Amino acid sequence: MKFQKKRCVAMLLAGGQGSRLLCLTENTAKPAVPFGGKYRIIDFPLSNCVNSGIDTVGILTQYQPLELNEYVGNGAPWGLNRNHGGVQILPPFQRSKRSEWYKGTANAIYQNMRFIDRYDPDDVLILSGDHIYKMDYAKMLDFHKDSGADCTIAVRNVPLEEASRFGIMNTNEDGSVYEFEEKPKKPKSTNASMGIYAFRWPVLRKFLIDDEEDPKSDNDFGKNVIPAMLNAGLKLYAYRFDSYWKDVGTIKSLWDANMDLLGDTPAFDLGGKDKIYSRSSAMPGARLAATSVTSNCLIAEGCEVNGTIRDSIVSYGCTIAEGAEVERSVLMPDVVVGPGAVVKNAIVGEGTVIGEGAQIGAAQVLKDENDRKITVIGKDHEIEAGALVKPGEVI
Amino acid sequence: MMNAVGIIFSNIYDNALSELTRERTVASLPFAARYRQVDFILSDMSNSGIQHIGIVTKYNYRSLMDHLGSCAEWDLNLKNNGLVILAPYATSHSGIYRGKLEALYNSLDYLQHADEEYVILSDSVAVCAIDFRKVMEEHEDSGCDVTVVVTPYKSNQEKQFPVAVELDAKGNVRDMGIDVSLRDDLGGMGIYVMRREALIEAVKRCAIRGRYHLERDYLLREFNKGDMSIHAYVYRGTALFNFSTIDYYQNSMALLDPEIFHGIFDQRGLTIYTKVRDQVPTYFGEASKIDDCIVADGCRLLGSAEHSIIFRGVTIAKSAKVKDCILMQGCVISEGAELEGMILDKDVVVRPYTVLKGTREHPMIIEKGANI
Numbered sequence: 001m002k003f004q005k006k007r008c009v010a011m012l013l014a015g016g017q018g019s020r021l022l023c024l025t026e027n028t029a030k031p032a033v034p035f036g037g038k039y040r041i042i043d044f045p046l047s048n049c050v051n052s053g054i055d056t057v058g059i060l061t062q063y064q065p066l067e068l069n070e071y072v073g074n075g076a077p078w079g080l081n082r083n084h085g086g087v088q089i090l091p092p093f094q095r096s097k098r099s100e101w102y103k104g105t106a107n108a109i110y111q112n113m114r115f116i117d118r119y120d121p122d123d124v125l126i127l128s129g130d131h132i133y134k135m136d137y138a139k140m141l142d143f144h145k146d147s148g149a150d151c152t153i154a155v156r157n158v159p160l161e162e163a164s165r166f167g168i169m170n171t172n173e174d175g176s177v178y179e180f181e182e183k184p185k186k187p188k189s190t191n192a193s194m195g196i197y198a199f200r201w202p203v204l205r206k207f208l209i210d211d212e213e214d215p216k217s218d219n220d221f222g223k224n225v226i227p228a229m230l231n232a233g234l235k236l237y238a239y240r241f242d243s244y245w246k247d248v249g250t251i252k253s254l255w256d257a258n259m260d261l262l263g264d265t266p267a268f269d270l271g272g273k274d275k276i277y278s279r280s281s282a283m284p285g286a287r288l289a290a291t292s293v294t295s296n297c298l299i300a301e302g303c304e305v306n307g308t309i310r311d312s313i314v315s316y317g318c319t320i321a322e323g324a325e326v327e328r329s330v331l332m333p334d335v336v337v338g339p340g341a342v343v344k345n346a347i348v349g350e351g352t353v354i355g356e357g358a359q360i361g362a363a364q365v366l367k368d369e370n371d372r373k374i375t376v377i378g379k380d381h382e383i384e385a386g387a388l389v390k391p392g393e394v395i
Numbered sequence: 396m397m398n399a400v401g402i403i404f405s406n407i408y409d410n411a412l413s414e415l416t417r418e419r420t421v422a423s424l425p426f427a428a429r430y431r432q433v434d435f436i437l438s439d440m441s442n443s444g445i446q447h448i449g450i451v452t453k454y455n456y457r458s459l460m461d462h463l464g465s466c467a468e469w470d471l472n473l474k475n476n477g478l479v480i481l482a483p484y485a486t487s488h489s490g491i492y493r494g495k496l497e498a499l500y501n502s503l504d505y506l507q508h509a510d511e512e513y514v515i516l517s518d519s520v521a522v523c524a525i526d527f528r529k530v531m532e533e534h535e536d537s538g539c540d541v542t543v544v545v546t547p548y549k550s551n552q553e554k555q556f557p558v559a560v561e562l563d564a565k566g567n568v569r570d571m572g573i574d575v576s577l578r579d580d581l582g583g584m585g586i587y588v589m590r591r592e593a594l595i596e597a598v599k600r601c602a603i604r605g606r607y608h609l610e611r612d613y614l615l616r617e618f619n620k621g622d623m624s625i626h627a628y629v630y631r632g633t634a635l636f637n638f639s640t641i642d643y644y645q646n647s648m649a650l651l652d653p654e655i656f657h658g659i660f661d662q663r664g665l666t667i668y669t670k671v672r673d674q675v676p677t678y679f680g681e682a683s684k685i686d687d688c689i690v691a692d693g694c695r696l697l698g699s700a701e702h703s704i705i706f707r708g709v710t711i712a713k714s715a716k717v718k719d720c721i722l723m724q725g726c727v728i729s730e731g732a733e734l735e736g737m738i739l740d741k742d743v744v745v746r747p748y749t750v751l752k753g754t755r756e757h758p759m760i761i762e763k764g765a766n767i
Contacts, residue, residue: 037676270675280671284660285428285689294679301692
């Protein structure tokens with residue numbers, strides 16, 4: 001089969017364990033973690049690709065890939081079931097001489113150079129599987145082309161006091177990067193890398209081969225490849241993106257990002273012209289009983305609400321029994337909250353059943369936001385009737 | 396896979412649902428907050444392993460085609476067979492059809508090219524989760540020529556069914572009538588099983604004699620002559636029939652009864668599928684008061700609603716009040732508006748402080764896209 005040339009191939013890094021999401025990623029890869037009532041994290045970069053006109057996406061998987069593979073399937077929910085291109089899951093594989101796991105982000109791409117070569121792309125877009133945002137990659141790729149850059153890095157302005165947690169791009173006035181500092185103690189600027197890179201493929205290809213030959217390298221884009229390109233005097237540009245973007249790598253940030261969907265004018269609006277697509281759960285409409293109380297919440301289809309929900313995200317297929325209270329919480333799909341149970345400031349994993357009268361993170365007095373302790377219950381747990389789960393506990 | 400072709404008629408009863416079917420088939424009538432009527436029978440057939448299905452259309456079928464798309468949602472985008480829309484075509488010896496037999500005559504080659512032994516014919520008015528494998532099993536065991544699917548109907552309100560039957564001890568039909576009003580009897584669900592070859596013969600025979608009505612000109616006629624044995628499969632699950640506008644309204648409201656709701660939507664292995672619209676989950680505002688409602692995705696509900704069916708993408712503004720209503724996809728209820736006993740077709744915009752009142756007995760219908 002002859003492959004059509006593609007202007008751009010997107011490579012989505014989805015192999016990380018996501019250990020900071022604790023029990024939520026015990027048996028599943030981070031990109032497959034449910035988000036926002038009916039989505040999974042991977043829906044965001046995948047939908048962005050489709051909405052940006054990118055129809056060839058490789059997904060690099062490694063950790064607990066079963067659920068992710070099943071979820072992505074043939075890519076039809078995103079319109080990525082294509083004869084030419086489409087979505088392709090790329091796990092590490094055995095070779096004739098040696099076989100190995102993906103050692104780092106750069107190595108993962110290195111091991112799949114043949115996949116990219118088949119499409120002979122001008123550019124390769126490197127994406128992360130743990131970000132919540134809507135971005136038109138086409139604009140970034142246009143900027144990349146117009147500036148004649150070898151590599152363009154999406155950056156956003158972060159508060160100075162937080163800058164030392166990020167990779168910081170120090171740029172000239174025209175946006176060209178003269179220095180990259182990984183988590184600097186004294187940041188010179190506040191342009192934080194978002195982990196989204198556009199590379200000219202022939203250039204990246206060469207650097208990946210060189211990087212692979214360096215035994216001291218961690219085979220990481222941020223740590224190794226970008227600095228090597230800078231040292232070699234290549235043209236690197238920063239592309240400013242200041243719309244909503246959130247790395248949901250921690251429990252707090254995952255909870256925050258979910259809460260950002262709430263309000264009359266939410267910080268992050270899931271609706272609008274550029275839709276976020278997801279694999280549908282085929283459930284009937286939500287049923288709200290006469291006893292239900294709902295205030296400032298998202299409730300997806302297939303739910304049965306008899307109790308009270310305030311300031312929360314309730315995913316599809318959840319049941320909130322009579323007298324139950326859910327507040328400032330994220331319920332992942334198919335959670336059952338038993339009669340009279342209370343769930344506050346919590347993230348509850350898929351399929352978990354909370355018994356009658358159980359108290360989850362309930363008795364919490366908040367002086368300010370920093371006090372908030374988020375209680376986390378993993379997937380498919382059964383919390384006994386009357387059980388008391390303390391604020392901040394992780395099960 | 397089942398040894399049967401499914402044929403679904405999309406236009407029967409269009410007239411009885413006048414306003415609601417002016418620009419669509421009965422099959423594509425929105426029902427139960429996110430479905431179209433055809434979703435139920437189509438999902439049932441697919442869930443029962445029927446992988447060869449034709450949908451017979453007559454007119455107004457664009458919305459149906461849009462809804463069905465590639466049929467991937469029903470797992471019917473198959474290499475072999477799958478779902479086909481049997482659009483009407485007039486040849487020198489056939490006009491636009493008058494009844495099911497004439498419709499089938501128009502699609503005779505579709506039936507002839509199938510190689511399944513049986514045909515399951517169905518209208519698209521029945522809302523139920525029926526397992527056709529059980530129907531087929533009983534049909535084969537009965538040894539009868541035809542099986543009609545019937546359901547016990549009991550109500551103080553009379554309802555006209557396409558077929559009514561009395562059964563003998565073996566569950567075979569002893570007496571049969573068509574277009575009968577029932578109170579407490581076995582009513583036909585518009586679903587029939589028979590051998591494909593026999594149906595083809597009947598369609599040809601009836602066509603030359605100018606007969607076109609399946610129940611009257613074929614089933615009842617042959618049965619009365621003693622040339623046809625008919626078995627009845629009694630379906631005892633939940634079933635709703637939208638034969639008329641008032642049926643449609645009352646059945647929609649009946650879904651608010653959890654028992655009826657679960658009887659249709661929570662049957663193991665019989666998931667009801669519909670077209671995916673990629674809507675966001677529904678937002679319930681801070682001051683929202685939504686009681687005794689079924690709500691689909693993609694809505695913004697800031698005001699109050701009671702005892703209502705709310706389809707995808709509906710907006711209810713702050714201080715708007717909705718009671719005993721069916722709000723189809725994309726309706727906007729502006730602030731201060733008050734609605735009671737209404738059926739709003741798709742994309743109706745109700746302006747601020749408008750008051751609209753129908754009753755539970757006589758709901759008022761507002762046509763698609765109206766701005767009032």
